[in-house]
Amino acid sequence: MALDRLTLGLWIRMLVAGVVAGVGMVVLFVAEVAFAALMAAVFIEAIPEFALIILGLVAVVAVTLGLWITVAATYRRLMPAPLVVGRVSHDGMADALEPLARGLANPTVPVTRRGLAIAVGGPVLAFAGYLAIDLLPVVTPFVLGFVVGVGLVCYGTGRLVYEEVTADGAVRDDIAETARVPASDDADSDDELEAERRAVQARVDRLAAQADAPSPTVLLGRSSVPVAASVGYRPATSSIVVSRGLVDRLSERELEAVLAHELAHVINRDAAVLTALSLPATKVEAMFAEGEQHEDAQEQETNTDPSTAGPHSGFVLVAAVPVFLVTSLAIASLARYREYVADRGAIALTGDPAALASALETLDRDVTRQPGRDLRGHGSTAAFSIVPPPWEEHRFFDRTRRFVRRRLFGTHPRTERRVRRLREVTREYE
Structure with a gap:
C-alpha cells in the first residue's frame, strides 16, 4: 500500500509539474513572440530606406578588414615587424612605433559571428520586408514582424534545448x-584507485x-x-x-x-x-x-x-x-x-x-x-x-x-x- 501511495504521489506531482512547465513555456513563447514581432515590425517600417546604405557600409568594412588581414599575413611572412621600426635611428621613436607596427601586422577581428549575422541579416530582412510590403498587399509590417518573431523565438528556444541536452x-x-x-589520460593514474573503481563497478x-x-x-x-x-x-x-x-x-x-x-x-x-x-x-x-x-x-x-x-x-x-x-x-x-x-x-x-x-x-x-x-x-x-x-x-x-x-x-x-x-x-x- 505504501508503494502505491508513493507511486500515486509521484505521478500527481509529475502531472502538476508538467502542466506548470507547459503553461510556462506557452506564456514565455507568446510574450517573446509579441515583443520580437513588435520590434521587427518597427524595424521594417522605420528604416527600410537605410537598409541598402547599411549593407554598403558593412560591405566596405568587410572588404577593408579582409584586405588588411591579407596584407598583414603577407607582411608577417616576408618581414618581421622589428625590421621596419629598427630602421628608425631614434630609440624613443622606435619604441613608440613598435606597438603600432605589431598591431598593424596582427589585426584582430572585432566582429563575432552573432554580430556579423545581425549586421548583415538585419538590413537584408528590412529591405526584403520593404519589398514584400510593396509587392504583396496582404503583407503588412505587423504580419511580417510576427513571422520574423516566431522564427527568432523558435531558434532561441531550440538552441536552449540543444544546450541543455548537450x-x-x-x-x-x-x-x-x-x-x-582522474582524467583518462592521467599519467599519474593510481592502480589502487582503479582496482577500487572496478570493485564498485x-x-x-x-x-x-x-x-x-x-x-x-x-x-x-x-x-x-x-x-x-x-x-x-x-x-x-x-x-x-x-x-x-x-x-x-x-x-x-x-x-x-x-x-x-x-x-x-x-x-x-x-x-x-x-x-x-x-x-x-x-x-x-x-x-x-x-x-x-x-x-x-x-x-x-x-x-x-x-x-x-x-x-x-x-x-x-x-x-x-x-x-x-x-x-x-x-x-x-x-x-x-x-x-x-x-x-x-x-x-x-x-x-x-x-x-x-x-x-x-x-x-x-x-x-x-x-x-x-x-x-x-x-x-x-x-x-x-x-x-x-x-x-x-x-x-x-x-x-x-x-x-x-x-x-x-x-x-x-x-x-x-x-x-x-x-x-x-x-x-x-x-
Whole structure:
C-alpha cells in the first residue's frame, strides 16, 4: 500500500509539474513572440530606406578588414615587424612605433559571428520586408514582424534545448571535478584507485542485472569528501560518480544501499525528467543572464544608464518572473519527492532499508563537517547528490533564507525525514 501511495504521489506531482512547465513555456513563447514581432515590425517600417546604405557600409568594412588581414599575413611572412621600426635611428621613436607596427601586422577581428549575422541579416530582412510590403498587399509590417518573431523565438528556444541536452557532459565533468576523478589520460593514474573503481563497478553491475537495466559507468575520485551522484539522460550512457571518501566512510551494506539509490535515479531517468520540466525556469535564467551581459557591455562601451537598455522588454520580464517562481516551486517539489522514490527503489534492490538510513545519517553528518570551499562552490550540482550540501549560516534572516532555499526551492527533503521514513519501513521488514 505504501508503494502505491508513493507511486500515486509521484505521478500527481509529475502531472502538476508538467502542466506548470507547459503553461510556462506557452506564456514565455507568446510574450517573446509579441515583443520580437513588435520590434521587427518597427524595424521594417522605420528604416527600410537605410537598409541598402547599411549593407554598403558593412560591405566596405568587410572588404577593408579582409584586405588588411591579407596584407598583414603577407607582411608577417616576408618581414618581421622589428625590421621596419629598427630602421628608425631614434630609440624613443622606435619604441613608440613598435606597438603600432605589431598591431598593424596582427589585426584582430572585432566582429563575432552573432554580430556579423545581425549586421548583415538585419538590413537584408528590412529591405526584403520593404519589398514584400510593396509587392504583396496582404503583407503588412505587423504580419511580417510576427513571422520574423516566431522564427527568432523558435531558434532561441531550440538552441536552449540543444544546450541543455548537450550539457549532460558538462554536469558530469563538474561532479567528477568535485570528486577529483582522474582524467583518462592521467599519467599519474593510481592502480589502487582503479582496482577500487572496478570493485564498485562490479557492485553496480550486479545491482543493474538484478533490476534488469543497463549498468552505468562508475567514476571513482580521490577526494576525501564523501560524494555520491548520478548523472545522465539515458541509463545506457549514465554515470555514477563516487569518491574514495564515500567508500572509506561507509560499511559494505551502506555502500550497497547508496549505489542502489543512485542506480534507481538512473533507471527512473530523473535527470532527463527534471531537465525537461525545468526548461521554462532555465529559459528565464538565460534571459536574465543575457540581460546582465548586455547591461555590462552598455556600461563599459557607452557609459549609459544600463537600466534603459536590454535585449528583452519590461513586459517580457514581468511575465517571466512568475513563470520562474511557479515552475521552480513545482520542480523542487517533484525533485524532493523523487528522492523518496529513489530510496524506495534502493530498498527494492537491496531489501535493507536500515543500511540506507544509516548511510544517509553518516553522509549528512560528514557533509556538514566539510569546509565550505569543498562543497558550497558546487551549487549547480547539488541536485545530483544523495544529500543536500551543508547550509552556510547567515548573520541576518538566516531562518527565512533557509526556509526559502531548503523548504520551498530545495531539491532534497530533510535527511531526518528520509531517515524516519526508512526506519518505519525497517520495522515493516522485521
